[in-house]
């Protein structure tokens with residue numbers, strides 16, 4: 001069975017698409033030949049949406065990765081194998097997650113530029129996000145600096161580009177080495193790179209806005225000690 005073509009990986013702004021049903025799993029998961037629906041991964045929650053076809057309709061309640069294929073969990077009718085379906089994405093939800101994803105990468109760039117601190121994890125929601133990083137000393141002063149510098153950069157309007165690089169080439173980029181590109185399994189020969197120009201560059205599978213101006217402004221709502229020098233920041237976005 002061929003891999004699912006990941007339409008969202010090349011065009012994050014694709015809200016609707018057409019595809020064919022390749023398989024329906026024994027527990028009712030729908031596998032398409034291509035999809036614009038993002039599966040849970042990399043701290044970004046899955047999309048919601050709908051599938052419609054001649055004589056049927058279903059809403060998509062969960063999207064997960066299974067190896068190189070994407071499984072859509074649906075509520076409603078089940079499309080038979082071979083059916084041509086039309087997919088639509090819950091766009092307000094996805095766009096909020098894109099803004100939060102680019103916000104976290106921008107902050108990650110700022111924290112590295114200011115303090116040489118590296119990020120250890122992140123989680124996005126539609127109305128907030130959090131990020132974990134290694135920084136023993138996180139004073140109120142530093143929190144203010146992080147917020148200010150991030151907001152300056154966001155307002156400057158840096159373009160966000162997606163590139164697919166051969167593994168060897170990606171391994172030469174310092175930003176990618178810092179964010180541990182080497183942990184990507186050797187079977188992956190093409191590395192997807194999200195470059196917030198002049199701010200941050202990471203190997204990443206998520207969906208991002210096209211320009212930092214779309215993020216708006218970041219507000220740090222809380223910080224927490226997670227032990228062993230690990231810190232956690234919570235943010236919300238406001239329109240810029």
Ligand SMILES: [Zn+2]
Pocket residue numbers: 042101105204205206
């Ligand atoms: Zn990411």
